[in-house]
Amino acid sequence: MSHQKGDPAEHRCEVERAIVAAVPPTSRVLVAVSGGVDSVCLLVGLARLATMQRYHIEVAHVDHAARSESRDDAAYVEELCSRFGVEAYHCRRLESVPAGVNCESWWRQERYRFFNEVAHERELSLILTAHHRDDLVETVLSRFLMNREIVGPEPFNARQRVVRPLLGVSKQTIRETLSGWGVSWREDESNQSLCRTRNRVRHRLIPFLCDEFGVGEDVLAEQAERLSEDSRFLWELAEHHLAPLAELPSGSRAWTQQLRTVVTAAPAPLRWRIVSRALLPLIGYPLGPRHGVRFIRFLSGSRREFQCSGGVSLVRSGGGLKRS
Numbered sequence: 462m463s464h465q466k467g468d469p470a471e472h473r474c475e476v477e478r479a480i481v482a483a484v485p486p487t488s489r490v491l492v493a494v495s496g497g498v499d500s501v502c503l504l505v506g507l508a509r510l511a512t513m514q515r516y517h518i519e520v521a522h523v524d525h526a527a528r529s530e531s532r533d534d535a536a537y538v539e540e541l542c543s544r545f546g547v548e549a550y551h552c553r554r555l556e557s558v559p560a561g562v563n564c565e566s567w568w569r570q571e572r573y574r575f576f577n578e579v580a581h582e583r584e585l586s587l588i589l590t591a592h593h594r595d596d597l598v599e600t601v602l603s604r605f606l607m608n609r610e611i612v613g614p615e616p617f618n619a620r621q622r623v624v625r626p627l628l629g630v631s632k633q634t635i636r637e638t639l640s641g642w643g644v645s646w647r648e649d650e651s652n653q654s655l656c657r658t659r660n661r662v663r664h665r666l667i668p669f670l671c672d673e674f675g676v677g678e679d680v681l682a683e684q685a686e687r688l689s690e691d692s693r694f695l696w697e698l699a700e701h702h703l704a705p706l707a708e709l710p711s712g713s714r715a716w717t718q719q720l721r722t723v724v725t726a727a728p729a730p731l732r733w734r735i736v737s738r739a740l741l742p743l744i745g746y747p748l749g750p751r752h753g754v755r756f757i758r759f760l761s762g763s764r765r766e767f768q769c770s771g772g773v774s775l776v777r778s779g780g781g782l783k784r785s
Contacts, residue, residue: 476506476630476638481514483616483626484587489517490624491551491585493576494541496522496534496647499591501541502639503627507589508545509642520547521579523572524554527564527651534647541644551579573621580622590614592625594682595632595663601685602662610750612692613685631678699734702727711742714780721760732757743784744773 484490484507492507494500507518522538524531535552542550553575558564576588592614600613616628627635639646655661670676702723709716720739724732733753740748740756748756752770759767766785767775774785 470641473638473641475634476502476627477510479630480506480510480626483624484514484516484589487515487517488587489583489585490519490587490589491576491580491583492518492520492589493572493591494520494522494538495649496538496541497591497649498636498639498646499593499627499632501644501646502635503589503591504541504547505545505639505642505644508547511546517585518547519549519551519579519583519585521551521576522553523568523575524552525568526555526557528649530647534649537647549583551575577621586622588621588623590623590625591627593627593630593632593635595678597628597685597689598667598678598681599659599662601688602666602681603659606658606662608751610692611688613689615689615693631682695730696734696738699727699731699738702731702735703738706739711739712782712784717760717781724757724760736760740769740775743775743782744769744771746771 480503490507492500492504494504504518504520507516510516511518520538520542522535524535528534531554535554539550539552541547555568555571558567579585580588597613601611604613605611614625614628616626617624651657652660653664655664667678667681670681671678705719705723706716709719720736724735727735733748733750733756736753736756737748748769756767756769756775765777769775775782776785
């Protein structure tokens, strides 16, 4: 029987197919569940498949303590875990965001720190998050507008053991699927605030592109996926160019000379990426495209000091570089 658009049965099948394709049988998984529609749909889909696929499911919830309703969100997720027979529920309430720090970045860092701690302690093989197709589009467009590298969340990150089974599934499908299962979810009112760039992209830019230019959301998703794949491929190529630096002490004279040689010989799209990876041991975080290009000019010039993003400086010392 063929299914029409909006058919709940077909949507349920789409979600479950996506999970089965991404999560191998017998996997021991930690599911990040906020209480919102996306993560609740992922959890319920996994629970529905748990017996057939022999999944071991545990849940992690992070209370950002940024909304008065956040404790209710945590309680709701705990109730869901009991309702669907989840093996264990792990919750962490965050402290206040440090002064001068971007709250979104800090929250994300703390979430993944917590997820990795739980996964390690509980011997869980995969961390599952509920990023979906609309997230991919919103991330790519937001990063474009903020002049950042155009890359979205990836389906599977082997190093971090993070899997995003629903990355190819639309938000509408997720909502209709969960409604069809008769399961409610929590709404975060901050997702409606137009103070955030991402929310303006979601509520204004994407509808404008679709209505005024006839761009379908499927087309936006396909383009976002291609751009993300291209970016990840360029990072892989950049990693290969770092091989001559592997045995040299970071920041040493020989290392600095070799970095200059490697960057000069590399194709233009790889240069700032090579620099970003090479400087990680020195500054502790990756440089973005803008500062990466500026560092390349510094590397081949005569200035004594380079100001990185994040307030870190690098200075020339004995033919090499050191952090000041």
